[in-house]
Amino acid sequence: MFYREAGDFNTSYAEDQQTFPIKFDRYRYYVVLFIAIVIIPFVINDYWANSLLLPFLIYAIAALGLNILVGYCGQVSLGTGGFMAVGAYSCYKFMTGVDIWWGGELLFRLPEFNIFFSIIMGGVMTAIVGVLFGLPSLRIKGFYLAVATLAAQFFLVWLFNRVAWFYNYSASGQISAPERELFGVLITGPSTPAWATYLFCLFFTVVCAIVARNMTRGAAGRKWMAIRDMDIAAEIIGVNPLRAKLTAFAVSSFFIGISGALFFAVYLGAVEVGEAFSITKSFLVLFMIIIGGLGSIFGSFAGAAFLVVLPVALKIVGVDWFGWPTDIVAHLQLVVVGGLIVIFLIAEPHGIAQLWRVAKEKLRLWPFPH
Amino acid sequence: MNEQLAFTIEVFANGLMAGVLYALVALGFVLIYKASGIFNYAQGVMALFAAMTLVGIQNGQVPFAHLINAIFGTEIHHFGWHVHSFLAILLTVVVMIALAWMVQQFVFKHLVGQEPIILFMATIGLAYFLEGVADLMWGSELKALNVCAAEGACLPQGMNLWLEGTTYEALGYGFFIDNLDIVATIVAAVLVAGLIMFAQYTKQGRAMRAVADDHQAALSVGVSLNFIWVLVWSLAGFVALVAGIMWGAKSGVQFSLSLIALKALPVLMLGGFTSIPGAIVGGLIIGVGEKLFEFLIGAPFLGGATENWFAYMLALVFLVFRPQGLFGEKIIERV
Amino acid sequence: MKDIAESYVTTDGRTIGPVVMEMKNITLRFGGVEAIKDISFNIREGEIRAIIGPNGAGKSSMLNVISGFYVPQEGEVWYKGARRPAMKPFEVARQGIARTFQNIALFEGMSVLDNVMTGRLTHMKTGLFAQSLWKGKAEAEEIENREVAEKIIDFLEIQAIRKTPVARLPYGLKKRVELARALAAEPSILLLDEPMAGMNVEEKEDMSRFILDVNDEFGTTIALIEHDMGVVMDLSDRVVVMDYGKKIGDGTPDDVRNNQDVIDAYLGVAHD
Numbered sequence: 008m009f010y011r012e013a014g015d016f017n018t019s020y021a022e023d024q025q026t027f028p029i030k031f032d033r034y035r036y037y038v039v040l041f042i043a044i045v046i047i048p049f050v051i052n053d054y055w056a057n058s059l060l061l062p063f064l065i066y067a068i069a070a071l072g073l074n075i076l077v078g079y080c081g082q083v084s085l086g087t088g089g090f091m092a093v094g095a096y097s098c099y100k101f102m103t104g105v106d107i108w109w110g111g112e113l114l115f116r117l118p119e120f121n122i123f124f125s126i127i128m129g130g131v132m133t134a135i136v137g138v139l140f141g142l143p144s145l146r147i148k149g150f151y152l153a154v155a156t157l158a159a160q161f162f163l164v165w166l167f168n169r170v171a172w173f174y175n176y177s178a179s180g181q182i183s184a185p186e187r188e189l190f191g192v193l194i195t196g197p198s199t200p201a202w203a204t205y206l207f208c209l210f211f212t213v214v215c216a217i218v219a220r221n222m223t224r225g226a227a228g229r230k231w232m233a234i235r236d237m238d239i240a241a242e243i244i245g246v247n248p249l250r251a252k253l254t255a256f257a258v259s260s261f262f263i264g265i266s267g268a269l270f271f272a273v274y275l276g277a278v279e280v281g282e283a284f285s286i287t288k289s290f291l292v293l294f295m296i297i298i299g300g301l302g303s304i305f306g307s308f309a310g311a312a313f314l315v316v317l318p319v320a321l322k323i324v325g326v327d328w329f330g331w332p333t334d335i336v337a338h339l340q341l342v343v344v345g346g347l348i349v350i351f352l353i354a355e356p357h358g359i360a361q362l363w364r365v366a367k368e369k370l371r372l373w374p375f376p377h
Numbered sequence: 378m379n380e381q382l383a384f385t386i387e388v389f390a391n392g393l394m395a396g397v398l399y400a401l402v403a404l405g406f407v408l409i410y411k412a413s414g415i416f417n418y419a420q421g422v423m424a425l426f427a428a429m430t431l432v433g434i435q436n437g438q439v440p441f442a443h444l445i446n447a448i449f450g451t452e453i454h455h456f457g458w459h460v461h462s463f464l465a466i467l468l469t470v471v472v473m474i475a476l477a478w479m480v481q482q483f484v485f486k487h488l489v490g491q492e493p494i495i496l497f498m499a500t501i502g503l504a505y506f507l508e509g510v511a512d513l514m515w516g517s518e519l520k521a522l523n524v525c526a527a528e529g530a531c532l533p534q535g536m537n538l539w540l541e542g543t544t545y546e547a548l549g550y551g552f553f554i555d556n557l558d559i560v561a562t563i564v565a566a567v568l569v570a571g572l573i574m575f576a577q578y579t580k581q582g583r584a585m586r587a588v589a590d591d592h593q594a595a596l597s598v599g600v601s602l603n604f605i606w607v608l609v610w611s612l613a614g615f616v617a618l619v620a621g622i623m624w625g626a627k628s629g630v631q632f633s634l635s636l637i638a639l640k641a642l643p644v645l646m647l648g649g650f651t652s653i654p655g656a657i658v659g660g661l662i663i664g665v666g667e668k669l670f671e672f673l674i675g676a677p678f679l680g681g682a683t684e685n686w687f688a689y690m691l692a693l694v695f696l697v698f699r700p701q702g703l704f705g706e707k708i709i710e711r712v
Numbered sequence: 713m714k715d716i717a718e719s720y721v722t723t724d725g726r727t728i729g730p731v732v733m734e735m736k737n738i739t740l741r742f743g744g745v746e747a748i749k750d751i752s753f754n755i756r757e758g759e760i761r762a763i764i765g766p767n768g769a770g771k772s773s774m775l776n777v778i779s780g781f782y783v784p785q786e787g788e789v790w791y792k793g794a795r796r797p798a799m800k801p802f803e804v805a806r807q808g809i810a811r812t813f814q815n816i817a818l819f820e821g822m823s824v825l826d827n828v829m830t831g832r833l834t835h836m837k838t839g840l841f842a843q844s845l846w847k848g849k850a851e852a853e854e855i856e857n858r859e860v861a862e863k864i865i866d867f868l869e870i871q872a873i874r875k876t877p878v879a880r881l882p883y884g885l886k887k888r889v890e891l892a893r894a895l896a897a898e899p900s901i902l903l904l905d906e907p908m909a910g911m912n913v914e915e916k917e918d919m920s921r922f923i924l925d926v927n928d929e930f931g932t933t934i935a936l937i938e939h940d941m942g943v944v945m946d947l948s949d950r951v952v953v954m955d956y957g958k959k960i961g962d963g964t965p966d967d968v969r970n971n972q973d974v975i976d977a978y979l980g981v982a983h984d
Binding site: 019020021024218221222224225226227229230232233235236237239240241242243244245246247248254258302 | 779780781800801802804805806810811813817818819820821822826829830831833834836838840843844845846850851853854855858859862893894897
């Protein structure tokens with residue numbers, strides 16, 4: 008009743024294979040985009056941008072990336088934090104001008120990249136590192152691989168912590184983003200307008216979502232899913248398993264790198280690698296896609312939104328309303344998140360995305376039960 | 378005797394002892410994995426939980442005191458008594474068995490037949506949950522753990538002077554080795570031997586191995602799967618308690634204690650998830666390997682702290698060449 | 713014995729082409745076990761070739777050798793007049809050899825349509841970047857291949873379940889979807905591993921009809937393993953019989969039926 012598809016016919020294969028084959032979904036998508044692009048920038052303020060919208064947009068990109076690898080290609084990775092760090096540090100090096108040394112002498116220094124291209128380079132470098140750590144996936148499977156990706160996590164964090172070149176020899180060992188503009192508007196630095204950082208992140212999120220959708224609905228997505236569902240059968244029908252896995256690692260890491268770069272440059276402004284990109288971050292993004300829905304684009308957004316909102320909501324309820332100490336609320340948060348993971352895995356392994364599908368089904372038939 | 382060589386030997390010995398502890402934690406993983414196919418990421422948090430519970434009981438802390446105070450505005454913290462170590466350990470064992478039962482009853486009973494990777498992710502959720510509960514129950518501040526059999530007969534701390542003296546006289550170089558490490562090594566070795574004996578020679582042990590081999594077949598000869606699973610989770614809980622005591626006594630009870638699980642993971646990759654000897658040998662190799670690497674290469678050339686990743690890289694490189702681990706059987710793929 | 717390059721017409725009027733694949737002295741071992749012992753046989757273009765034998769005779773292993781999943785320790789595989797070098801299974805698939813599996817190996821997390829489309833992957837060449845843009849090359853290729861897939865779906869009469877996740881389908885339909893996926897590749901040789909195992913009589917009749925139609929309409933060469941002797945004798949042009957890894961018979965169904973070794977293998981030999 009509320010959700011209708013009757014009378015909505017697709018008459019060509021092109022129409023049938025578009026992203027939202029049902030008219031109602033399509034219109035809703037346009038409405039959401041309209042609100043996100045046209046309305047929110049006018050009403051946004053620093054609180055909303057920093058506590059909800061920016062983290063949501065940035066984590067959504069990371070979740071999309073991880074979902075491609077885990078949800079679509081079936082290769083579990085616990086190295087997300089480390090890969091985000093690669094994105095962040097690459098972005099930092101490119102925006103401050105990469106310096107190449109040889110034998111104690113400065114060979115040359117690249118010009119400083121525009122912030123937009125620095126972010127892209129963050130993704131590119133991460134894709135390369137991702138492929139490197141994805142190479143063993145041909146031989147190592149299942150949670151052997153999951154554990155193997157921890158090697159990336161620990162090694163990369165150690166690398167950025169110990170090799171001073173990555174943080175431009177700063178005394179604190181931190182990296183902090185200098186002020187950079189795009190079209191004359193400040194994007195990074197301490198005094199950026201909320202609407203600008205929001206739109207900058209939104210652009211990347213929307214483009215990443217569209218790219219992810221395009222890849223997963225076509226040949227690449229089918230290769231990944233075939234590997235996920237039955238790798239041996241996939242190889243026998245003509246999928247090159249190494250290539251399929253490596254493209255998944257590359258695309259996934261590219262997204263995660265973009266997300267790490269934005270997280271550092273636009274959202275936090277300054278990071279210390281052991282704190283910002285620890286293994287906790289890997290688990291956080293993994294939880295987003297489990298709760299949101301493995302193998303679902305919408306689920307990546309839903310999961311990111313859920314886990315960004317949850318701590319804020321718990322803090323408002325626990326600290327502001329009930330006046331509990333913050334450490335108790337923080338511990339409660341662990342209990343709630345851990346409990347939710349277990350509950351979702353038991354009750355709805357396909358996450359919020361599946362709940363949403365079921366709800367749509369119900370709405371379509373309402374008020375009749377069948 | 379050559380100074381550098383003596384140093385290396387000392388590092389080797391220390392690595393060996395760290396390795397025994399890694400092996401102990403890894404053993405907890407292997408037990409659960411063999412019997413239920415669950416790769417229990419929460420093993421480290423279980424060790425933390427066990428150690429916190431032990432300290433809490435010893436000191437007569439009121440469980441959930443902070444939470445109760447926050448909700449009801451009360452000011453309770455302690456019962457006002459101290460519990461003897463033996464009794465406290467006994468009570469903690471009871472708590473760990475109860476925990477095992479609850480984990481089985483509320484989580485894994487509902488996940489029977491799921492893919493291993495789903496079960497793995499469930500244990501990550503469980504780890505978060507347990508960590509939160511442990512913090513709420515006993516508070517997250519750093520606590521000292523001291524287990525004493527009687528007044529003055531506690532777990533030993535500090536260097537072993539006797540060993541230093543003897544080696545100095547014999548070799549001209551005194552070995553610095555922690556007393557606690559020696560005790561931990563002995564306890565771990567005894568525990569490992571005990572577990573192997575249990576698995577090999579008792580009725581329950583045989584049932585455990587039967588379940589590990591084939592669920593259906595074990596069911597058909599009258600083994601209760603539920604009982605066996607609670608049993609292995611309890612055993613893993615017990616192993617976690619021992620590991621928790623050893624690490625807790627050494628560097629205090631706090632969150633970082635749960636990270637020993639992360640050290641056990643590469644041990645498992647190296648030794649194979651299903652092999653008890655694999656866990657022991659893997660633990661020793663990693664313990665010695667990371668200490669030697671740090672001493673010979675990491676600290677002088679790479680800026681140190683290579684222990685964080687060396688074990689993983691070693692396991693990764695090793696697995697690329699031998700995917701089934703040290704003691705695993707070669708996998709023949711079928712269609 | 714007919715010349716390998718020669719075509720001939722069978723007694724029931726079917727034209728069989730020259731040899732397209734030839735197995736020469738294949739031996740396959742697993743550790744100490746010899747699954748296949750020195751077997752040679754060939755497959756001619758356009759024929760339906762059956763491989764039969766008791767359980768454990770090595771039939772599935774033979775199919776796995778053909779599709780490149782197992783690499784034999786000895787022997788050569790000749791395909792389209794050239795010796796096939798050592799190859800990965802996906803390279804074999806790209807040479808036009810498609811197969812189904814004894815224990816259905818569909819991609820359970822995907823819809824029927826997506827499963828059939830995976831069969832088209834060997835024909836899809838668009839790069840990752842073009843796919844990420846979708847409009848243009850990727851979409852055109854997708855639609856072009858969708859048309860082929862839809863033809864196969866029509867052919868096997870599974871239009872109604874096109875968008876159903878395969879995990880929800882009953883066994884018989886899954887077998888049919890698997891056939892559709894293999895056919896979607898438009899293979900030169902189609903390998904069927906027990907296409908009728910576990911089916912009732914009607915389902916077997918349906919499946920036999922599909923196999924004959926595939927062979928008729930697309931001219932696809934088919935090699936199949938089957939236990940139901942009635943089906944084998946009706947469908948196939950030539951039969952290879954295996955027992956304990958050895959070839960004990962090779963010829964037309966009538967030849968094989970009257971072969972003493974084959975009768976012994978199936979009925980047992982009196983030890984006197």
